[in-house]
Amino acid sequence: MNTISPSTYYKEEASNYELTVRIIKARNIHGTDVVSKPDCYVCLSLPTALTDKKKTKTVWNSRNPFWDETFHLRIHSQVKNILELSLHDEDVGTADDHMFTVSYDLGNVPLNETVMETFTLNNEFQEELYVEFNLVTIPDAQKTVTTNGVLVCPEMVALEVEVEKHRKEAFKRKTELALTVRGSYEDSQRILLSSDSSSHETVVFHYPRDWGTEMSASLNRVYSSFDVTFSNETENDSLSQTTVPLSLITPTDGEINVQLPAMEVKPLEMQIKLKECPEKLDVRLGFDLCDKEKIFLSKRQQVVADALKKFLQLEEDLVGEEIPVVAVMATGGGARAMSSLYSHLYGLQKMGLLDCVSYIAGASGSTWTMSKLYEDPEWSQSNLSESIQKAKKHVTKTKMRTFSVERLKYYRKELQQAAKDGQKPSFTDLWGLMIESMFHNGRNESRLSDQQAALEEGQNPLPIYLAMNVKQDTISTLDFKEWCEFTPYEVGLLKYGASIRTEDFGSEFYMGRLMKKHPEPRICYLQGLWGNVFSLNLVDTWYLTTQLDTFWDTWVKDRIKDIDKEDIRLRREAAHTKTRLFTPAGTFSRIWKGVLTNRPIDGEQHNFLRGLHLHKDYHKHAQYATWKDSNLDIFPNKLTTLADNLCLVDAGYFINASFPPLLRPRRKVDIIISFDYTLDTPLLCMEQTCVYCTTQGIGFPKVSLSEEERKKHRECYNFNDEDNHNAPIVLHFPLVNDTFKQFKEPGVLRSPEELADGNVDVTGTWSPYFLTNFTYSEQDFDRLMKLTQYNLLNNKQLITDALLTAVRRRRARNLLSETCQTRTQQKT
Known part of the structure; x- marks a missing residue:
């Protein structure tokens, strides 16, 4: 870290890394079902790089599920990246059972090396999860970020999407274009194509430049409440869809044309362009x-x-x-x-x-x-x-x-x-x-x-x-x-x-x-x-009246423990957060906790x-x-x-x-x-x-x-x-x-x-x-x-x-x- 006064913010050199996470297998998983073996899948959550969780397939009726599935993520070198791996037992007809979550600091993964981690989920039954990590630098991805040493503000870009709208009579029914950029400030925006407004309309999405996100576009029919009442069709009927990977676009590329088939009329034309956002921040x-x-x-x-x-x-x-x-x-x-x-x-x-x-x-x-x-x-x-x-x-x-x-x-x-x-x-x-x-x-x-x-x-x-x-x-x-x-x-x-x-x-x-x-x-x-x-x-009330927090600690506090092994501790130079295992409480405890903590x-x-x-x-x-x-x-x-x-x-x-x-x-x-x-x-x-x-x-x-x-x-x-x-x-x-x-x-x-x-x-x-x-x-x-x-x-x-x-x-x-x-x- 740069040596500077703690009272100011400054620029810091940063890189983007390609993270590969390979979910290999689990062993001796007992699950919560009494009469059958668990039906296991793993979810990956990384809020600093993913807008949605990623999920493996479900391995049915097995205490030793084998997945061997690989996921690729783009992470930022100057950001604290904590990957959460959660193991679930899928149930048909009821909510899936959440069995364990492992919280893992990706600072434990050395650059340009492959690391195999075995996470112990339960010592008594020797339940374990095997995961492989690999981290490499993305070439030509050197950036600068604004930081005060505690917070980091990566570069923001603005995606401009200009849509050529059709005449109202071109569609038999009302039609809209739904655009989504997950992880952006706007998230989703809709354009009614068969309106009487101008022939072109532009929408803008603001999102982190370093995220490997994508823009999804879908053409949907829009039904009135009368149409829905007297029709067997769904309220929004998708006509066509397309996805544009935004990581491939740079601000120097100029306008890029994208066509979306419109079925009843000629393909819908979209021009997308990436722009740099001003570096000046409104948050001090x-x-x-x-x-x-x-x-x-x-x-x-x-x-x-x-x-x-x-x-x-x-x-x-x-x-x-x-x-x-x-x-x-x-x-x-x-x-x-x-x-x-x-x-x-x-x-x-x-x-x-x-x-x-x-x-x-x-x-x-x-x-x-x-x-x-x-x-x-x-x-x-x-x-x-x-x-x-x-x-x-x-x-x-x-x-x-x-x-x-x-x-x-x-x-x-x-x-x-x-x-x-x-x-x-x-x-x-x-x-x-x-x-x-x-x-x-x-x-x-x-x-x-x-x-x-x-x-x-x-x-x-x-x-x-x-x-x-x-x-x-x-x-x-x-x-x-x-x-x-x-x-x-x-x-x-x-x-x-x-x-x-x-x-x-x-x-x-x-x-x-x-x-x-x-x-x-x-x-x-x-x-x-x-x-x-x-x-x-209710927990606050208990504390204010008794000055004791033992009630909370004893009855409803989450069960969390450090599961780092010695090899992780020895290479924890870039990370400070311990690997922790979260074991969800039972149904009764979750209900009781909700009653006590709800405001x-x-x-x-x-x-x-x-x-x-x-x-x-x-x-x-x-x-x-x-x-x-x-x-x-x-x-x-x-x-x-x-x-x-x-x-x-x-x-x-x-x-x-x-x-x-x-x-x-x-x-x-x-x-x-x-x-x-x-x-x-x-x-x-x-x-x-x-x-x-x-x-x-x-x-x-x-x-x-x-x-x-x-x-x-x-x-x-x-x-x-x-x-x-x-x-x-x-x-x-x-x-x-x-x-x-x-x-x-x-x-x-x-x-x-x-x-x-x-x-x-x-x-x-x-x-x-x-x-x-x-x-x-x-x-x-x-x-x-x-x-x-x-x-x-x-x-x-x-x-x-x-x-x-x-x-x-x-x-x-x-x-x-x-x-x-x-x-x-x-x-x-």
Whole structure:
């Protein structure tokens, strides 16, 4: 691999290989039939090179089937190619039985050598599968690919097919031409030949140039519903077919004529031509911050420097790298989180600290506050008490209108329009419309990208909204989760170093290119996505309530084991993925697994990684390794690059916090002011984040709590790892009621008459702030505002000390850097 900065993408030389796979035989296969021997066949699946599975013939009634069938595949040298060989027992009248699947990394096959592999399927019965592999370079197939070290974007080409259409009267019946290029963005397209439109029509297919794909063309009669009712013929009757191998065509060949017999008239003429596609990608590949965020930070830096000098009463100005980066982190918690974040931001404003903040990250309910505030480009420069009063009106009003017949009709109309705009309407979108109804006056036309206006001069902190990409079904959140961040500039998946413009979220991408532009969704739809409190599956619910994953591991997790033999291990230089055997669970377990993992009310988004592939050395990339935390990371074929859609859910279903975006090294965050709006476990998210970051090698302070600290919670915790200055200082403010019971303001005791005002119930079953309550009384709302502001103001000195520590570290680090540069220059 080229030695380059992990923050950029680059060009890499690549080759195409011809892979030959010879399925020879299997031995001692017992199968699932009790009264007969199995009827075996083998399927080959290689998603990085094949659009469909290939299949051997079926050998009937044999425990030792012999196939000796050979398959030829074209693979890419820089892509992680994992071949899956599955053994099936064919049944007549019922679904075939899937017995085993072997997952084999083709990096194990040396170039220009023949390798025989014997895969042990069952040690007890000595069941084995014998397969032979051969890999050779295709001459004159040297290419370049675009990559960031984790993702690879091969060359894309566009196939233009121009069809000469016949006059309407030339056909006795309606006739259409069906064109298919498997593996292309378009897949299939149809042209009605007997229409009154122009005499020529052109369609385009976009597909990977290196795939050995083909175009199939068929001429079909099209019947009306009346014809089908009174005819014995099928609905689409094929008149003729032809197939064109596209691997034989190059962009320099010019137009190629293809004729398709039309029976009733002269042969149908088609002219096909291959064109290169522009190399410029619409998906940004790289782990660095985008240019717009860098520009914002340079402007925000001066605002922060002035605010810190004033707050800390410094004599000298802070300049350049001396200026610490301060971030606010807010957890989820429905209307409780939404209300409390208003209050905390107002408290920061009153203290003169709001202008010291560069980032605000939120999850779930706290994102509802953020998205509302950023409708005003000058929100942090205005008195936030007015925003609190507006929020109060919405939180305390009745929500019955949200569920009225009139509103339900409105929701239906909006979802229909969203479908026309290219969205995939779901319950998540309906929930977003309901949030809009509960906490907004009328229809909100704003979009996330509109918030760029609030960042143009660095006048406000940069908002970051956090979600998680999960599997829609069959996989628990514990086994698969990927952080997805939203900013007014970009939407990105942290693990892959891939981002798109926020304006393009919801549009369709293929191989890094924007293929079909859809309108950016209104902000309410994103609010439903970020704060969807209904998208848990049963396994997630079990984990959140017990913090134990043994139930999943014991009962329904797939049976997977390493079956590499010593000879494979010795030559595994180009591959890192072990050869694994997957044994499907029984019928009962599959049903039970489906019940536990299904997310019936989740929504799906277009996957902007579609058509990209994992680099053969993706596992070596430092940034990928940082965010690799899912069991599926060892199965490249099951990762997001090969998924049609993203399934984005509330980040709180793993850790109810929004720390991950703030821990990206490029953001250089020194202090995180953490606002935790959890009722019963106010320190859980800190402990979970600490465990997660320790496992992933991400800088985060140690969280070690005594039993006494677990029982009696403080208003603020200072988590500071003196031994690791790469870890930010975290000031954690849980939602607790401690000294507020006796003090109405810091240092001001309550009178006996005022003691009742300090009785704010933020624990227990009967708290008015429980998660699914979206309507508070005015008294409960006011008490929550006063409590959260008090807790913040009462710990002003802790915040001051942390800021001074961050400034001191920054200055020391800057001085060390300057000293090293001076010594280097002197040596030179």
